[in-house]
Amino acid sequence: MASAPVNIARVPNLLASQVMLANISRTGADLVRLQTQLSSGLRVESPSDDPIGASLIGALEQRLGRADQRLRNLQHASSALGVLDQALGEITDLSLEAREIAAGQVGAASDTDTRAAQAEVVQSLIDRLVRAANTEFDGLRLLGGDRTGVDPIQSFNGAYRYVGAGAGLGTDITPGVTAPITLSADTAIGALSARVAGDVDLDPTILTTTRLTDLAGNLQRGVALGAVEIDITNGPTQTITVDLSTAESVGDAMNLIESAIRQADPGALAGAYPTGVGVAVSGDRLALSVAPGVSIDIRDIGAGTTAADLGLSGFTYTSATPDNPAVDLDPRLTDETTFAQLAPATPIDFGDVVFRNGGRVGSVTVTPAMTIADFRSAVERLGLGVRIEITPDGRGLAARNEVSGSRLSIEEAGAGTFTATTLGLRSFKPTTPISVFNDGRGVEIADGAIDPITGLPDPNRNVDLRITLTDGSSFQVDFTPADMIDVQSVLGRINADAAAAGLGGVFTATLSDAGNGIVLEDTAGGGGAIAVAQLNGRAGEDLGLLDGSFTPGAPARFAGTDRATVRVDGLLTALIELRDALLADDSAGITLAGEAIERSADRAAQARAVVGARAKRVEDASAREEESMTLDRIVKSRIQDLDFVEASSRFSLLQLAMQAGLTATAQTQSLTLLNFLR
DSSP, rough: OOOOOOTTTOOOHHHHHOOOOHHHHHHHHHHHHHHHHHHHHOSSSTTOHHHHHHHHHHHHHHHHHHHOOOOHHHHHEEEEHHHHHHHHHHHHHEEEEEEEHHHHHHTTTOOOOOOOHHHHHHHHHHHHHHHHHTTTEEEEEBBBBTSSSSSSSSEEEEEEEEBSSSOOOHHHEETTTTEOOOOBBHHHTOOSSOOOOOHHHHHHHOTTTOGGBBBBBTTSSSOOOEEEEEEEESSSEEEEEEEEETTTHHHHHHHHHHHHHHHHHHTTBBBEEEEEEEETTTSEEEEEEEEEEEEEEEOOOOOOOOOHHTOOBEEEOOSSOOOOOOOOOOOOTTTTTTTBOOOOOSOOOSEEEEEEEEEEEEEOOOOOOHHHHHHHHHHHTTOOEEEEEEOOOOOOOOEEOOTOOOEEEEEEEBBOOOOHHHHOOSSSOOOOGGGHOOOOTOOOOOOSSTTTTSSBBBBHHHHEEEETTSSEHHHHHHHHOOSBBBBBHHHHHHHHHHHTTTOOOTTEEEESEEEEEEEEEEEOOOSOOEEEOOSSHHHHHHHHHHSSSEEESSSSSEOOOOOOOBOOOOOOHHHHHHHHHHHHOOOOHHHHHHHHHHHHHHHHHHHHHHHHHHHHHHHHHHHHHHHHHHHHHHHHHHHHHHHHHHHHHHHHHHHHHHHHHHHHHHHTTTTOOOHHHH
C-alpha cells in the first residue's frame, strides 16, 4: 500500500511524502514489469528477473539446440537410408531377373541366337546395377563406404572398378552413439576380391621412433602406460619410480628410464647418455647397457602392467644379460615402416613384383628404403585396380583386386629373384591352398571310383593324369585327397609318382620362376614335346596343365597356366561372366554364373535387411529425441512463460494498490496541524 507506515505516529511532512512516493514508485515499477510480462508472455526476460530460473532456461536451451541438430541429423539419415533401401531393392530385383535368365538358358532348349539376345538383356542389367550402386543422396554416394564424393563403381578397361573404401559414414543419433547411413558396395554386391593374404610374418624391427601404440607388446595386448619401479643394486639397493605415462614412442620410454637411472646412480649404466637404454640387436625388445657389478630389476606397481607389456619385468639386467631373449614386443607394420626394417624368417629378396590384372601388366621395384606407403602408392600408380593393405594382425601385407570382371595374379619377375614370395604376396606359391583354385572350386580329382561290374575299387578309374616326356617315356599321376592341400603337396605327388616310375632323374615338377603356374621340366633330351593327358576327373584342367605352353631346350619346359588367379566374387563379376558365357554359348559357364548370381542375391538381401534395421534404429531414435525435446520444452515453459491468470490477478491488485496509495497520499498531504488538534 502506498501510504505512511502505521507505526509512525508523528513524522515530518517531508518524510511522510518520501515514504509514500517510494511506495508509489515501487508499485508503479511492479505494474510496468507485469505489463511487460503480459505483453511478451514471458515471466523471465532477463537474468535479473530470476537468476536461478534464467540459468536453468539457458541450460535447457542448449540441450534443445543440440537435440534439434540431432533430430535434423536423424531426419537426414532416415531419408538417406530410405534411398539406400530403394537402391538395394533395385539390386535385389535385377539379381533375381539375372538368375531367371541363367536358369532359362541352361539345357539344350536354348540356341545360340537366343543366348546372344539374352546376353544383351544381361548387359542392360549390368548397366542398371552400376547406376544403382552409384545412387546419390544429398551429395553422398550411398554405396561408397567412407568415400562418398565420387561414384564408387567406375568403368575400367572394359570392366568395373570399385574405388570406395571403408564400412560407411555415420550420423549422431544420441550423444556418443552413431548410426551408419552409407554402405560399402563390397558389402552389398561384392566389389572387392578376397585378400591375397600374405602368409609371411614380416616381423618389423623396433626403432626409437616406433610408436608405443604400434607394439603388440610382450603379452600381445598392447602397451598400457603407467609408472614402474626400478631396483638398482650397486652395493646397497635403491628403488626409484619412473612414470612412463607421457611416453609416445619407444625412444621416449627409453629416455625416461635412462634419465631416471642415471639421476639416481650415475654409475649404474655403462657409456654416456643416451646409450644406456636401447633396442636389442635382435630388434624386437629393449636392452639395458648395465655397468659391471651392477644389476637392475624393473617391475610394475600395483595392478599396473607397463613393465610386463614392455617385456622389462621378471628379469635381472646385468652387463652379461643386457636383454631378455624370451621377449618379443612384436611391432606392427605401419605406413611408415621401411622394407629395411623387416626381418622375416626368409630374408626379403629385393627386386621387382609383377602385377597382372585383366590383361594389363605392371611391376614395382622394392628397395630397402621404400616404406609401406611408398609401395602402396607405387602399386596404385600402375593403374591396374590393385589395392595393397596391411593385414588385420599387422604382421604382413595383402593385396585385393578392385576390378569386377578381371583376374589378378601377383608374380615373380624372374632373373632369379623371389621378391613377391618373400613378401608373402605371390598369388601362386607353394603354400597356396588348392581350395582357392578355379575361383574357389578347387581341383576335382578321381578318387574312390568303383568298378561297376565287380563293385570293387578300380585303380584304373582313379588315375588322374598321364605325363609324357620328350623321349616318349611316360608315367601316371594318381592324386588322393591328402595331396589336395596346397601347391607344394601337389608338386610332391607328381614328383613322387615320377620317381616311382624311374623317371625322377630326368623329370621335375616345380613352380615357375617368372609368371605363375606349375612347370614340368624334362632333361631326357628327346625330340618330342612334354604332354599331359587327363585320364579321369578334372585334375589336369583344374591345375592348368592341359592348356600350357611347351618350350624345347635343356631342360625342356612345359609351363601350365595360372588357375589360382584372384577375382572379385560379386554380383558384377557374376553378371559379366553370365553375359560372356551366353555369348560363347557355354552351358557350363552359364550354370556357374547362375550359382554365383544366387549367392550375390542373398548378399544383397542381407545388406537390405541391415539397412532396414538401421532405419528402424533411426526411427526409434527420432521418436525418443522428439519426446525428450517435448519434455524439455514443457520444463522450460514452466520456468520462463507467464501464468496469465495469476498475472492478471496481480495486475488488478497492483492497480487497486496504486489507486489507494495515490488517494491516501493526497489525503495525507492535505492535513495540517489544525486537523491534528481537533
